Amino acid sequence: MHIPDGYLSPSTCATLYVAAIAGWYAALKRLKRLLLSRVVPLISVFAAFAFVIMMFNLPLPGGTTGHAVGVTIAAIVLGPSGAILAISIALAIQALFFGDGGITTLGANCFNMAIVGSLVAYATYRLIAAGASIASKRRVTAAAVAGYLAVNAAALVAGAELGIQPLLFRDAAGTPLYSPYPFGVALPVMMIGHLTFAGLAEAVISAGLVAYLQVADRNLLQGSSGVPVGTEVPLATPVQANSQRRLWMAVALLMLLTPFGILAAGTAWSEWSPSEFARPGSPAQIGTGANVLRGTIPSGMQRLANLWTAPFPGYAPSFVKSAGFGYLLSAMFGVGFLLALSLLAQGYLERRRATRYSR
């Protein structure tokens, strides 16, 4: 996809240099909002990494090999602005130092691979991985699809740039002056190679790298994940310990506050006992229209009221005389009972899991 010097007319090169410069300017301006001293080494080292990745011979299905661009993983880890700069720097080093890709066509190559590639890769990855957790398999699929589409989008634009040459630039005898193939030839030829090998190579390396980072270094996937920082804590951390401590303190506070319930007048709505219906003007009579029935207790309630007698009726055991202390005791008993139940369930589930893995 690296277009060498001589394939594109000077006016095409100039136009694409202008487009690339606009992209570089916007990306640099966006990144300058961050700490420049941190951005320079990060982009530089990532550009060096992308350069080396471009040299990897990737084994593809079918026994052949291909080269990736590295634009997708750059977009996922650095975001589109960082990727535009990192891939452009890598392409500039390739062109200026290793002679891979032309000098006059550097703008075009950067526009195709760095700008179009980064934007398509980032948009596709965010779209497919939207709402997925960092460790989700969907992120691996998203990276593969993003890589495949990014490389093919870049190839499509490059094919269009080459295809436009014979239409616009011919001499008096009709001889094409630059790339000689029209759209009908340039586009299919360009796309066949990228739809099969180059796109696949980018998909393989992007998916492989995201799967690796999910295990080895999840922080690098956080930036483009759309998942707010701090909502996913991969391993047991002091943050987890702190949140547990806060939970226990909140439970203890609520237990201490339970006696406040007795300050409220009357009975809580719809928690009436049969005797409430007999009391004239009680909320039970007003709320249910029982006052119209002159103190009649609903027959179903009358029948079922004595079916179960609570151990602590009215939130206080019979031997406790103080209502406030009774509330507190009931709260402690209730919380303790629920904790014991939860620990028993946890122990049972862990034993079951251990048995399953030992088989």
Place this chain on the structure above:
Amino acid sequence: MKRGGFVESTLIGFTRALSRALMSEEIARRRGLLQSLDPRVRVVGLFALVLAVTLSRRLTVVLALFVVAVTIAVFSRVGIGTLAKRVWLVVLAFTGVIALPAIFITPGTSIATFAGGSLRITAQGLATATLLIARVETAVTFTTLLMLCTPWSHVLKALRSFHVPQEAIAMLAMTHRYVFLLVENASQMFESRQSRTVGRLPGPERRRMTARTAGVLLSKSIDLSSDVYMAMQSRGFRGDIRILSDFDMRVWDYVGLFAFLCAGSIAVWTGR
């Protein structure tokens, strides 16, 4: 490409890149025509000639510029064999394959027919294929001469004097430096894995292995960037990049610049 030899191919690629870089350093130290000129003159002059090649519409003018490129190479003590192996044959193989079908499919005046008239060579097809190959060969020769005869640090200094943003120069310099470190790292990882591999790995395992190597390289790169950042902080870097520009233009450099610009202008004028 040898099947199953992807590790070997990658290692060969790494070695080739390193040997090219070493060769460039060695040629840049020789005493020759281009080496004697100010790096800014080399960058401007050779870029002007690449532009002239791109602007020229006549094959004869492009071929004349090719002769100029070969002459500069000879006087700059760049071996013709090196250029032939590194540039001309590679470009001929790549662009030749791309240009060949154009001889037959470009519409125009028929000059030869084959296979009972179903295959024909057109004058316009032949002209466009030859022009494309000649143009790419000449432009890449000029670019290669610039790279071979100018140390990378001088290219960057020259770019800085043309007001390329400091951030871009700093990133280019830093990337160039760490490319070699990462190439060496990746090379060691592949060699290490290869030395532990017996027989031929199945396809999915080969892909996983390559992705894991790339992943480790990525983690190392990020760690490296943090180390570089801390080193910059420790030296008091606050975002202001300064590059020493100690180039000094002499009469000889002005003569060189004038010659480059004259050659480029004549080529554009006659090749229009």
